[in-house]
Amino acid sequence: MFILIALIYTIYITIVIIGLNSEKDKKNVNHNYDCGISLQTNINYSLGISKTIDGAWPWVASLRQKIPGAEAVHFCGGSIIAPRLVLTAAHCFHNITIPTDPNYTRRIGEVHIGQLGLTEQGQRIAEWIKVIIPEKYLPFRPHDYSYDIALLVLNKDIIDNQHSVICLPSHNIISNIGDYGTIVGWGIHNEIDTETSNYMMQVTIPILDPTIDACNPLILPPKNATMTICAGVLSGGIDACQGNSGGPFTQKFQDRWYNIGIVSHGLGCARNNSPGFYTRISAHLEWLCEKVNHEGEPLSICFNDLSKFKKHVKTNKFQ
Structure with a gap:
């Protein structure tokens, strides 16, 4: 009788372990892929606007x-x-x-x-x-x-x-004032254009000091630098525009590309002293992780880095 009970218990424990491993594999199956690796190594991401090359932004x-x-x-x-x-x-x-x-x-x-x-x-x-x-x-x-x-x-x-x-920003990926970021998409080139670009373009611009007047236009609500990135060329001529909305504002760290922002809004396109504003993704990681986990598409950053990032945010101000 004792042997039978022990055998049943052993079988039960084995089934539980298999089930747990199965759930673990199910959760991990979709985030065992690499991120932020471009198929091109010679991407030009200096200040300005240019056509993209095949495979650069997959x-x-x-x-x-x-x-x-x-x-x-x-x-x-x-x-x-x-x-x-x-x-x-x-x-x-x-x-x-x-x-x-x-x-x-x-x-x-x-x-x-x-x-x-x-x-x-x-x-x-x-x-x-x-x-x-x-x-x-x-x-x-x-x-x-x-x-x-x-x-x-x-x-x-x-x-x-x-x-x-593309990679999402971890706790040690902090963008600084003056760093360049690149926008990629099919937006119109200026406010006069009525049709989106037929060709994928890339626009590289600097991140600006969020306290300057240009980043706080009176016509818009006050900006929270922990939620929004202000970026652009104050002399005008280079900017994201209609059709680029929702696209990534990216930066390269150690040979990987990270999406640090989402093209959001601005006053017109490429005007003098009118930079653009980008949703700061790092401010929304907790919300994002909750949603992706619910959809069964867990991201590695949600398992490995979110607690570190939240701690980092409490002790460091975004620039």
């Missing part, structure tokens, strides 16, 4: 709205952060009435990656099945872009050997 996505009887039309950018997740800006979904349910799919559309020309079909295409926006985001308050971040859940994996994910 995580940059074109978000396109489906139109009956026509091809899907680009309206915003985004970045791939996991096989089925795209990070973009909440304000990209302004023109659709936002219902009470924050997970409501506000716009049926497609995500394209791997194309340089905007008229090209993406080499990889998926549809999103859910749009997740922070409850604190208030889209109908004029000029208020606090919490301007959104997460798109796709209907299938969109990455492969040629299309990877």
Whole structure:
């Protein structure tokens, strides 16, 4: 009798261990991929604007709205952060009435990656099945872009050997005033243009001191430097513009590219003393980790680095 009980107990413990390992494998299966590795090593990221080269930015996505009887039309950018997740800006979904349910799919559309020309079909295409926006985001308050971040859940994996994910900022990835960041996308070149660029462009600009007057225009609500990055060329002429919204504001650290910001808003495009504003992703990591874990797409930063980052934020001011 004792031997039988011991045998049953042993079998039970074995099943529990197998189950726990299975759950562990299930949680880890989707974040065993590399991030921030460009297929090109000779990317020019000096100050200015230029055409991109094939494979340089494999995580940059074109978000396109489906139109009956026509091809899907680009309206915003985004970045791939996991096989089925795209990070973009909440304000990209302004023109659709936002219902009470924050997970409501506000716009049926497609995500394209791997194309340089905007008229090209993406080499990889998926549809999103859910749009997740922070409850604190208030889209109908004029000029208020606090919490301007959104997460798109796709209907299938969109990455492969040629299309990877971008890294998210860890606790030791802190951007400083004067550092350059690069925006990539298909936005219009200036306020006079009426059509988005047909070719993927990259714009490299410096991060500015958030306390200067240009970063605190009176027409906009006061900016919180822990939530927003102010960046641009004060003499004008170089900037993100309509069509770039939602795209990544990236920096390179130790041969990897990190998405430190999301193209959010500004006063016009490329005006004198009118820099742009970017949602600081590090300020939203806790929210982001909660959502991606719920969707079954855990990110390594959420397991390994979030507690360190939260501690770091409490003891260090963002610049």
